[in-house]
Amino acid sequence: xxxxxxxxxxxxxxxxxxxxxxxxxxxxxxxxxxxxxxxxxxxxxxxxxxxxxxxxxxxxxxxxxxxxxxxxxxxxxxxxxxxxxxxxxxxxxxxxxxxxxxxxxxxxxxxxxxxxxxxxxxxxxxxxxxxxxxxxxxxxxxxxxxxxxxxxxxxxxxxxxxxxxxxxxxxxxxxxxxxxxxxxxxxxxxxxxxxxxxxxxxxxxxxxxxxxxxxxxxxxxxxxxxxxxxxxxxxxxxxxxxxxxxxxxxxxxxxxxxxxxxxxxxxxxxxxxxxxxxxxxxxxxxxxxxxxxxxxxxxxxxxxxxxxxxxxxxxxxxxxxxxxxxxxxxxxxxxxxxxxxxxxxxxxxxxxxxxxxxxxxxxxxxxxxxxxxxxxxxxxxxxxxxxxxxxxxxxxxxxxxxxxxxxxxxxxxxxxxxx
Numbered sequence: 001x002x003x004x005x006x007x008x009x010x011x012x013x014x015x016x017x018x019x020x021x022x023x024x025x026x027x028x029x030x031x032x033x034x035x036x037x038x039x040x041x042x043x044x045x046x047x048x049x050x051x052x053x054x055x056x057x058x059x060x061x062x063x064x065x066x067x068x069x070x071x072x073x074x075x076x077x078x079x080x081x082x083x084x085x086x087x088x089x090x091x092x093x094x095x096x097x098x099x100x101x102x103x104x105x106x107x108x109x110x111x112x113x114x115x116x117x118x119x120x121x122x123x124x125x126x127x128x129x130x131x132x133x134x135x136x137x138x139x140x141x142x143x144x145x146x147x148x149x150x151x152x153x154x155x156x157x158x159x160x161x162x163x164x165x166x167x168x169x170x171x172x173x174x175x176x177x178x179x180x181x182x183x184x185x186x187x188x189x190x191x192x193x194x195x196x197x198x199x200x201x202x203x204x205x206x207x208x209x210x211x212x213x214x215x216x217x218x219x220x221x222x223x224x225x226x227x228x229x230x231x232x233x234x235x236x237x238x239x240x241x242x243x244x245x246x247x248x249x250x251x252x253x254x255x256x257x258x259x260x261x262x263x264x265x266x267x268x269x270x271x272x273x274x275x276x277x278x279x280x281x282x283x284x285x286x287x288x289x290x291x292x293x294x295x296x297x298x299x300x301x302x303x304x305x306x307x308x309x310x311x312x313x314x315x316x317x318x319x320x321x322x323x324x325x326x327x328x329x330x331x332x333x334x335x336x337x338x339x340x341x342x343x344x345x346x347x348x349x350x351x352x353x354x355x356x357x358x359x360x361x362x363x364x365x366x367x368x369x370x371x372x373x374x375x376x377x378x379x380x381x382x383x384x385x386x387x388x389x390x391x392x393x394x395x396x397x398x399x400x401x402x403x404x405x406x407x408x409x410x411x412x413x414x415x416x417x418x419x
Contacts, residue, residue, distance in 0.1 A: 003314050009061050010311025017054040017308060018338055021047055021374060022398045029393070045395065047374060047388075048297035048381055051304030058308060078306050082186065082342075082378060085263050086139045087299035088273040090382050092256050093136075093143040094291040095280065097249040102129070102144045103152075116230035118152065119222055125149055126169055127218035130177030131211060133379075137260050138178040138185055142379035143291075145170055146386035152235040154390035162225050163390060164397075167383070168371060168404025169221045173214045175341070175370025175377045176412050180207035183263070186342035186378050187366040191349045195359055205360065206416070210367075213415035217408040244286050251279060294385040301381045309343050317347045325358040332365025333413060337373045337402075341366035364416040371405040373398060 003011070027045035031038040043049055062071035092098065109128055110120035125148050133141030149170070154163060178185030182192035182202050191197065222229065255276045262268035280287050316339065323331045332344055348354065348362045370377035374384055374396070388396050 006062060006066060007311050007314045009065075010058055010308060011315060013054045013058050013061075014308045014312055014339075017051050017304075018375070020044075020050045020054065024050070025393055025395050025397065028395055046297065047395065048301040048385055050301070051308060051375070052300040053304070055304035055307035058311070074310070075307070078310055080303055080306060081264060081266050083299040083302040083306065084266050084270060085137075085259070086302060086378060086382060087295040088259050088269055089137060089140045089256070090143045090295040090298060091290055091292060092252065092259060092273070092276055093140040094147055094294075094386075095252055096286060096288045097244045097252040098256060099144065099147055099288075100244050101249050101253070103148055106148060110234075115222065115226070118232040118234050119226055119229040121152060121234060122166075122225075122229050123218050123222040125152075126166070126173060126221065127215050130170070130173035130214050131180065133174055133178040134180035134184045134207070136184075136256065137263065138174055138377070139379045139382055140256065140260070141177065142170075142174050142383045143386065145174070146383045150387055150390065153232070154387055156232060156235070158232070159228060160392070162228055163387075164400045164404040165221050165225065167387065167396065167401055168406075169217045169408045170383060171371030171377065171380050171401070172368075172405055172408035172412055173217055173371075174379055174383070176210040176367050177214050179210045179367055185367060186340075187345040187363060187370070190342050190346040191359070191363060194349050206364070206367075209415045209419045210412070212419065213408075213412045216411050216415075220407070220411070242285060248283060248286055252276075255279070291386070294382075298381045298385050302378055305340055305375060309340060312339060312343070313347060316344070317350070320344065320347060320362070321351055325355055325361050328358060329361040329365040329368075329413075329417065332362050333369035333372075333409070336366050336369030336376045338375070340375060341370050341377055365413075368409060368412045368416060371409060372402055374401065 024045045024047045027041045031041035031045060034041065044053070059071060059075065062074065106121055106124045106128065110124045113120035113123060115123060125145055129141050129145040129148070132144075136144075149166060153166070175185070179188055180203055181199050182188055182197050188197070188202065188206075192202075255272060258272045259269045262272065277290075280290060316335070320328065320331065320335070332341075335344055344366045345363055348359070354362075367377075371380070374380050384396050388394055391397075
């Protein structure tokens with residue numbers, strides 16, 4: 001396929017943005033070394049800013065080369081529903097009533113697991129919460145899991161090694177844990193309606209395999225880190241925090257469910273979200289700080305990915321379609337590390353006459369590779385935004401994440417291909 005100059009520029013900027021995600025620590029060091037321009041270096045060191053920044057560069061190039069009308073038309077043709085949804089669901093899921101309810105559920109299940117110290121709670125967070133993502137959506141599950149892990153583990157002095165191992169397993173388990181239903185995982189959502197994949201199909205072809213892989217990954221990382229987790233006392237309730245009334249918790253859950261139900265209708269879920277902000281403001285004594293900044297940064301990241309990703313179809317689709325159904329699983333797993341997995345499955349949905357084996361391999365590969373990098377799966381930036389403060393220089397090393405995610409990715413791949 002012959003590429004236009006804008007498509008070539010878009011591909012080049014996309015590659016630069018990927019490299020930029022690996023260089024965020026470099027910009028943070030520049031900020032500390034040169035106070036005069038520290039603000040600029042801190043901005044470029046924020047991983048959530050990367051794709052939005054290079055999307056802006058792409059738009060400037062489009063305005064300069066093809067004019068304002070085509071540039072505006074391109075932006076208006078992009079679908080920004082997912083960034084808006086992730087923003088709304090992150091803020092609601094990160095509130096004290098929702099977080100306390102989720103933590104209580106984790107504690108209840110952990111009591112039945114015969115593991116020492118905080119190991120039982122750790123295993124529960126990494127196994128149960130990702131599977132909840134099949135019902136409350138993956139971004140909500142990521143937000144809850146990341147906040148619980150931050151409060152109960154990451155802020156309590158665990159080793160950097162354990163933090164990276166946790167991040168790798170969390171990202172992989174969230175990516176595959178949303179496959180029990182056809183509406184919760186973005187790469188599944190892109191194809192479910194067109195390929196007639198309902199809940200029964202997802203459970204029988206993906207769900208039970210994903211549940212097994214999620215459990216194995218959570219158990220393996222718990223056993224590998226059992227000495228450190230066993231020495232960490234279970235996190236107790238903060239007596240200074242006022243008890244959240246049950247009615248208020250139920251109201252928050254209702255808002256969460258409402259946003260999930262109307263996830264594909266921005267006027268509805270954003271209207272609910274604005275109403276929620278009013279309720280949250282009315283009961284501030286039962287709220288912690290709303291994670292509006294974190295949610296907006298993640299939305300900005302995903303919106304930039306939408307803008308840049310729209311210029312990659314010219315090379316990505318022919319590459320995918322040139323693979324056999326056997327090769328596409330490995331190909332999709334690898335390509336997911338460099339582009340959002342939902343983009344891969346969306347491109348596959350545009351092609352008519354695909355075999356059932358090819359469809360399965362494409363989606364299975366896309367969700368399997370969803371934990372390898374920060375851009376591999378839409379909820380990943382949300383997890384990084386919440387947990388990065390605990391890492392050195394307040395940044396997650398992409399190579400550290402990649403290394404930690406390889407083993408759980410292999411487990412997920414074996415589950416989808418051999419079971």
